[in-house]
Amino acid sequence: MKTTIALALTPAAMAGFLEGLGEPPYRADQVLDWLYRKQAYNFSDMTNLPQGLREKLQKEAKTGFLELVKQQVSDDGTIKLLFALGDGESVETVALPYRTGHSVCVSTQVGCKMGCLFCASGMPGFVRNLTAAEIMAQVLQVKKLLAAEGHALKSMVLMGTGEPLDNWAALLPFLNAVHDPARLGMSLRHVTISTSGVAPRILDLAKLGWPLTLSVSLHAPNDKLRGKIMPVNRKYPLSVLLPACWEFAEITGRRVTFEYLLIDSLNDGENQARELSGLLRGMQCHVNLIPLNAVPELPFTPSKDAAVLRFQEILRQNKINVTVRRKLGADIAAACGQLRNTFRGSEQDGCRRDKRQGKSQGKK
Numbered sequence: 337m338k339t340t341i342a343l344a345l346t347p348a349a350m351a352g353f354l355e356g357l358g359e360p361p362y363r364a365d366q367v368l369d370w371l372y373r374k375q376a377y378n379f380s381d382m383t384n385l386p387q388g389l390r391e392k393l394q395k396e397a398k399t400g401f402l403e404l405v406k407q408q409v410s411d412d413g414t415i416k417l418l419f420a421l422g423d424g425e426s427v428e429t430v431a432l433p434y435r436t437g438h439s440v441c442v443s444t445q446v447g448c449k450m451g452c453l454f455c456a457s458g459m460p461g462f463v464r465n466l467t468a469a470e471i472m473a474q475v476l477q478v479k480k481l482l483a484a485e486g487h488a489l490k491s492m493v494l495m496g497t498g499e500p501l502d503n504w505a506a507l508l509p510f511l512n513a514v515h516d517p518a519r520l521g522m523s524l525r526h527v528t529i530s531t532s533g534v535a536p537r538i539l540d541l542a543k544l545g546w547p548l549t550l551s552v553s554l555h556a557p558n559d560k561l562r563g564k565i566m567p568v569n570r571k572y573p574l575s576v577l578l579p580a581c582w583e584f585a586e587i588t589g590r591r592v593t594f595e596y597l598l599i600d601s602l603n604d605g606e607n608q609a610r611e612l613s614g615l616l617r618g619m620q621c622h623v624n625l626i627p628l629n630a631v632p633e634l635p636f637t638p639s640k641d642a643a644v645l646r647f648q649e650i651l652r653q654n655k656i657n658v659t660v661r662r663k664l665g666a667d668i669a670a671a672c673g674q675l676r677n678t679f680r681g682s683e684q685d686g687c688r689r690d691k692r693q694g695k696s697q698g699k700k
């Protein structure tokens with residue numbers, strides 16, 4: 337029989353589950369309160385429940401919280417957590433100390449199918465989707481850790497390992513739990529979904545009309561270069577991706593953020609800044625320039641400071657809203673594109689990487 341995971345249940349499903357154990361429906365509110373407000377990792381900690389119910393719950397269900405395997409703290413206050421999943425896989429989650437408050441960056445898949453060339457997270461290839469409960473557990477466990485240090489969790493970004501829009505089946509129930517007042521109760525205005533550019537799902541997301549922030553990893557101003565460094569562009573080129581982004585902005589009234597990694601001598605030239613300005617002219621958007629975070633195994637180096645400033649200046653001259661993202665967590669490999677799952681050791685990572693290389697060679 338499949339074990340019930342409490343974090344996977346909606347309030348109605350929780351009430352139904354408890355009813356099946358012979359309990360009144362109001363117990364559902366109590367259990368949800370322990371899970372989402374107090375982050376009780378074990379049913380035995382839910383002290384206002386009768387002892388008999390706590391025992392029944394321990395026998396019939398799991399809370400769904402994850403085992404913390406490793407915690408690293410950066411000089412700038414960024415915290416990187418490595419969690420073990422029930423099947424022996426692992427994921428990384430990051431707590432980011434922004435000036436406007438703390439944010440959590442969650443992973444949505446173990447590995448990633450997208451194969452962006454500059455990214456460590458996708459290097460081992462795709463293993464599996466995370467469940468909505470596994471994504472929520474990352475958020476709640478970071479929330480608890482921050483609370484212990486006197487900080488509140490203000491926002492979240494789905495920007496860790498994985499492509500969130502490639503895990504639609506978990507994304508929707510997760511987002512429902514995020515803005516449900518009986519569960520996490522966080523406004524979707526504080527949620528950013530990052531995508532490599534899965535255009536049809538951007539349209540699906542737009543149709544929901546939720547006030548989320550959409551963050552699109554652009555990283556190149558034309559199809560030729562983007563297709564080289566981001567295989568997803570071969571399926572959804574800029575002529576498909578950008579109209580989907582415009583539609584998102586129009587339906588939701590939220591401006592779209594475009595992430596642009598600056599890689600030395602690859603995409604950081606003055607002509608490329610002009611080309612990018614032309615591409616985004618007239619669109620309600622914001623460009624976030626991110627000096628690359630180096631990954632030792634990958635053949636890319638960060639742009640020089642002068643190139644970053646010049647790129648930014650050209651976008652500004654062309655009236656594009658632009659900022660340069662502050663680097664956080666680079667000393668503990670918690671920065672953008674540096675996350676990976678290190679729990680099961682390099683032997684297995686190497687094996688997955690070989691598999692992916694084998695696949696891509698086959699495609700050529």
Ligand code: SF4
Pocket residue numbers: 448449450451452455456457458459496497498499531532673
């Ligand atoms: S950048 Fe994002 S979408 Fe691309 S491989 Fe890395 S995790 Fe996947």
